[in-house]
Amino acid sequence: MFSDNFSLNLVELGHFSAHLAMVVVLVQGLAPMLAKPLQQPRLAAISVNAAIAAFVLTSIGGLSLIHAFVTSNFSVMLVAQHSNTALPMFYKVAALWGNHEGSLYLWVWILTLFTAMVAWHGRRRYPERLPVILGVQGWLALGFFGLILFLSNPFERLLPVPVDGHDLNPLLQDPGMVIHPPMLYLGYVGFSVPFAFAIAALVTQWKSEVWIGWIRHWALVAWAFLTTGIMLGGWWAYYELGWGGYWAWDPVENASFMPWLLGTALIHSITVQDRRRMLHSWNIFLVITTFSLSLLGTFLVRSGVLSSVHAFAVDPGRGAYILMFMTLVLSVSFGIFLTKGRYQQAQEAITSFLSRESLFVWNNVIFTVACACVLLGTLYPLALEALTAAKITVGAPYFNAVMIPIFLVAILLMAIGPLVPWRKASVERLRQRLLVPGVLALVAASVMWIFFRPIHWTGPVATGLVVLGLGTLFTDLWRSVQVRRSQHQGEGLGRATARTVAANRRHYGGMLVHFGILVIVMGLVGSGLFRSEKSVAMVPGDVLEIGGERLRFDGVRTVQGANYQAVQARVTVLDGGYVVLPERRQYMRQEAPTTESGIHSNLLRDVYVVIAEPVGEKWAMRAFVNPLVQFIWLGGLILIAGVVVSLSDKLSPSRRRTLSRAEGARA
Amino acid sequence: MPKFSAMVLSAVLLCGLSAWAGDVTEDPVERQMLDIAKDLRCAVCQNEPVSDSKSDLATDMRAIIREKLEAGESREQIVAYFVERYGNYVLLKPPYQGTGTVLWVMPLLMLVAVGGFAFVYLRSRSRRTLPATPELSEEDKARIRAAREEVDS
Numbered sequence: 001m002f003s004d005n006f007s008l009n010l011v012e013l014g015h016f017s018a019h020l021a022m023v024v025v026l027v028q029g030l031a032p033m034l035a036k037p038l039q040q041p042r043l044a045a046i047s048v049n050a051a052i053a054a055f056v057l058t059s060i061g062g063l064s065l066i067h068a069f070v071t072s073n074f075s076v077m078l079v080a081q082h083s084n085t086a087l088p089m090f091y092k093v094a095a096l097w098g099n100h101e102g103s104l105y106l107w108v109w110i111l112t113l114f115t116a117m118v119a120w121h122g123r124r125r126y127p128e129r130l131p132v133i134l135g136v137q138g139w140l141a142l143g144f145f146g147l148i149l150f151l152s153n154p155f156e157r158l159l160p161v162p163v164d165g166h167d168l169n170p171l172l173q174d175p176g177m178v179i180h181p182p183m184l185y186l187g188y189v190g191f192s193v194p195f196a197f198a199i200a201a202l203v204t205q206w207k208s209e210v211w212i213g214w215i216r217h218w219a220l221v222a223w224a225f226l227t228t229g230i231m232l233g234g235w236w237a238y239y240e241l242g243w244g245g246y247w248a249w250d251p252v253e254n255a256s257f258m259p260w261l262l263g264t265a266l267i268h269s270i271t272v273q274d275r276r277r278m279l280h281s282w283n284i285f286l287v288i289t290t291f292s293l294s295l296l297g298t299f300l301v302r303s304g305v306l307s308s309v310h311a312f313a314v315d316p317g318r319g320a321y322i323l324m325f326m327t328l329v330l331s332v333s334f335g336i337f338l339t340k341g342r343y344q345q346a347q348e349a350i351t352s353f354l355s356r357e358s359l360f361v362w363n364n365v366i367f368t369v370a371c372a373c374v375l376l377g378t379l380y381p382l383a384l385e386a387l388t389a390a391k392i393t394v395g396a397p398y399f400n401a402v403m404i405p406i407f408l409v410a411i412l413l414m415a416i417g418p419l420v421p422w423r424k425a426s427v428e429r430l431r432q433r434l435l436v437p438g439v440l441a442l443v444a445a446s447v448m449w450i451f452f453r454p455i456h457w458t459g460p461v462a463t464g465l466v467v468l469g470l471g472t473l474f475t476d477l478w479r480s481v482q483v484r485r486s487q488h489q490g491e492g493l494g495r496a497t498a499r500t501v502a503a504n505r506r507h508y509g510g511m512l513v514h515f516g517i518l519v520i521v522m523g524l525v526g527s528g529l530f531r532s533e534k535s536v537a538m539v540p541g542d543v544l545e546i547g548g549e550r551l552r553f554d555g556v557r558t559v560q561g562a563n564y565q566a567v568q569a570r571v572t573v574l575d576g577g578y579v580v581l582p583e584r585r586q587y588m589r590q591e592a593p594t595t596e597s598g599i600h601s602n603l604l605r606d607v608y609v610v611i612a613e614p615v616g617e618k619w620a621m622r623a624f625v626n627p628l629v630q631f632i633w634l635g636g637l638i639l640i641a642g643v644v645v646s647l648s649d650k651l652s653p654s655r656r657r658t659l660s661r662a663e664g665a666r667a
Numbered sequence: 668m669p670k671f672s673a674m675v676l677s678a679v680l681l682c683g684l685s686a687w688a689g690d691v692t693e694d695p696v697e698r699q700m701l702d703i704a705k706d707l708r709c710a711v712c713q714n715e716p717v718s719d720s721k722s723d724l725a726t727d728m729r730a731i732i733r734e735k736l737e738a739g740e741s742r743e744q745i746v747a748y749f750v751e752r753y754g755n756y757v758l759l760k761p762p763y764q765g766t767g768t769v770l771w772v773m774p775l776l777m778l779v780a781v782g783g784f785a786f787v788y789l790r791s792r793s794r795r796t797l798p799a800t801p802e803l804s805e806e807d808k809a810r811i812r813a814a815r816e817e818v819d820s
Contacts, residue, residue, distance in 0.1 A: 243719040248714070250714050251714065278792065346792065349792055349793060349794075349795045350789050350792040350793035351793065352793070353789060353793070358789055361785050361788070361789060362785065364785070365778075365781050365782050365785045368781055369774070369777050369778050369781050369782075372774075372777050372781075373773075373774045373777065376769075376770065376773055376774070376777075377770065380769065380770055384766060388766075390754075390755075390766050391754060391755070391756040392755050392756060392761050392766050392767060393708045393755070393756050393757070393758060393759055393761065394761055394770060395706075395708060395714070395716070395758075395759030395760060396716075396759060397706060397759050397760035398759070398760050398761055398770065401760070402774050406774075533701075534693045534698075535693060535697055535698075535701060536691050536692075536693050536694075536697075537691075538691055541689075542689065542690070542691045543689070543690050543691070544690070544691050545690065545692075592721065
């Protein structure tokens with residue numbers, strides 16, 4: 001039984017590594033603070049080595065847990081409770097983060113990963129501030145290690161060793177769920193990097209011209225991961241939960257949406273500081289608040305204060321710990337911000353209210369208010385119940401009513417903003433540029449309003465705004481391409497476009513993100529306002545007409561999965577003869593059956609069929625035709641591509657010099 | 668061969684039943700019921716509307732809504748019945764009065780407050796007089812000239 005013993009000992013090694021990592025991050029946090037009082041300036045550099053060591057040690061711990069899952073080592077309580085021998089390998093690995101303890105471990109693992117990345121990234125670029133940045137992250141990691149090792153230890157053993165384990169929640173047995181949590185955490189934790197930069201900047205009075213570029217870089221990375229995580233969450237909900245939707249304004253979804261909203265404000269207002277040397281304190285405030293909301297998100301999801309599918313924790317000790325930790329981080333960071341936040345003053349003035357910088361400020365107003373509204377809707381029921389014992393529900397209808405108008409204003413700003421130059425816009429020129437897109441937008445909105453009456457007012461308005469946005473986006477690009485072609489005679493259209501984009505990747509990356517958002521909005525309008533839904537009972541052979549599609553129910557059969565048994569229905573989409581196979585699964589060791597939707601997608605619509613329980617000889621079925629849902633995922637991909645393009649602009653100083661030398665040589 | 672027998676079974680089912688199979692339409696009362704159930708919270712579930720929940724309570728609630736619809740009650744009467752039994756907790760859209768007021772007033776107030784703050788900031792920033800930009804040095808002028816020539820050539 002060599003392998004068994006090996007596995008047993010490996011977990012202990014991992015457990016030991018995690019404890020050691022906790023000591024190391026303590027050193028990492030303390031070293032930069034003690035360097036000055038001890039008059040040992042070189043002491044600070046220990047935090048760089050500590051950051052790397054902490055990542056290595058945490059990885060040993062994490063890999064030992066994954067090994068325990070893969071080898072079904074049920075002497076580890078975590079494995080026994082959330083995995084079993086029948087579970088497919090893919091989900092055995094993912095089971096690590098399909099539970100409270102494991103997902104917290106993943107959190108801190110990613111934190112040490114980011115810290116190590118910063119240590120690597122900054123070793124030449126900003127070596128003198130690096131220890132302080134890493135120190136801040138060391139304290140954060142310490143807080144999480146304390147929680148993991150003392151209150152929710154994933155290395156906890158179980159004796160006697162059970163023969164087989166329980167099960168992973170079947171809802172989590174989905175490819176989307178395997179990558180959704182890591183992505184989300186990469187986003188949450190990613191914002192700890194700008195946070196550490198901001199705190200280090202405040203403490204060391206770092207000149208903002210130096211750090212702003214790095215914060216932008218890291219904030220964009222975090223924002224991209226958070227966006228991916230949220231999109232994957234929606235994708236998972238759509239394919240797995242079987243209610244035909246993708247976003248329910250569940251408190252857990254809101255918890256991830258709040259840092260996203262403020263992060264969006266941040267990546268815009270950073271540009272103002274970068275280009276116009278204003279809003280320094282506001283940006284630091286945004287960075288701190290965005291990360292605080294990431295912590296709040298973790299608290300809400302992990303403490304169990306919300307009753308939802310995601311809240312695995314029922315232990316109040318953990319909730320109290322996270323709450324105290326969060327309060328500590330917030331008071332310390334806002335304390336530093338309030339005492340030192342104004343060390344650097346704006347160096348330029350606003351020339352006109354109609355300028356890019358002014359519109360960026362209004363963008364920040366919109367996103368801050370949007371975030372505050374989600375915060376209000378998420379926390380108000382909790383506060384009300386705690387204070388007065390009165391219970392109230394704030395559900396999707398509330399958020400839709402409040403948030404959709406706010407988002408429509410945001411899209412309007414997004415459509416106009418890129419046309420408005422820095423400093424001062426000429427009203428005449430702006431009117432000229434908006435004329436064609438504006439007319440197109442009005443036409444589109446009117447067409448929508450006339451042909452689809454009665455329709456909710458948001459339909460025509462959103463359609464008009466999307467057309468306006470697309471219009472300004474493409475006319476803007478077209479103008480730049482024309483300018484380039486007039487300068488470079490003989491360059492083809494495609495080549496000129498590619499060159500234009502490549503020459504200003506930061507701008508066009510952003511525009512690509514905007515384009516992605518517009519595509520997503522099309523998907524939201526289509527699936528939100530034009531969804532058809534029918535709930536019927538059918539016998540085999542029955543045909544259901546829904547949303548311009550005809551669906552024939554062909555019958556049911558039993559299928560046997562690796563760790564479940566299912567009743568599978570066969571439904572034919574008659575126009576085209578596509579077959580969808582919705583299932584009703586009964587997992588072993590689980591009581592309630594789960595549903596797998598049968599979905600046929602094309603670019604314009606999804607046919608989405610769910611089989612419910614038998615009613616006599618008939619089967620209850622829910623069928624949906626969701627127009628344009630694929631646009632949402634497509635828009636998400638475009639958006640991520642945009643961030644990548646924008647980030648690729650980041651040339652290192654040495655490479656920039658080489659390039660400019662090459663340019664000079666050619667001339 | 669479970670797969671094969673299942674196929675045979677479904678084929679038999681198909682032939683046997685298609686005799687009286689045809690187009691199905693959704694029961695309009697069912698749709699009305701679901702429209703009401705959509706805006707009600709299943710009190711024992713984890714943030715699910717009554718229309719989507721598989722819980723026993725939600726099943727019962729759907730049956731009650733159906734019964735009441737068939738008895739000719741209006742949407743308002745049915746919603747009022749559930750609010751009376753479970754309180755405002757059952758409404759997914761919080762009420763405009765009472766404990767729900769804050770939720771509907773605050774977004775507007777926040778918009779006014781943050782917007783006002785931004786307006787004051789922008790105005791104070793635009794009124795600020797900055798130290799005059801220093802005159803261009805001879806060196807700068809020479810660089811500009813050189814750049815111009817490069818562009819023109």
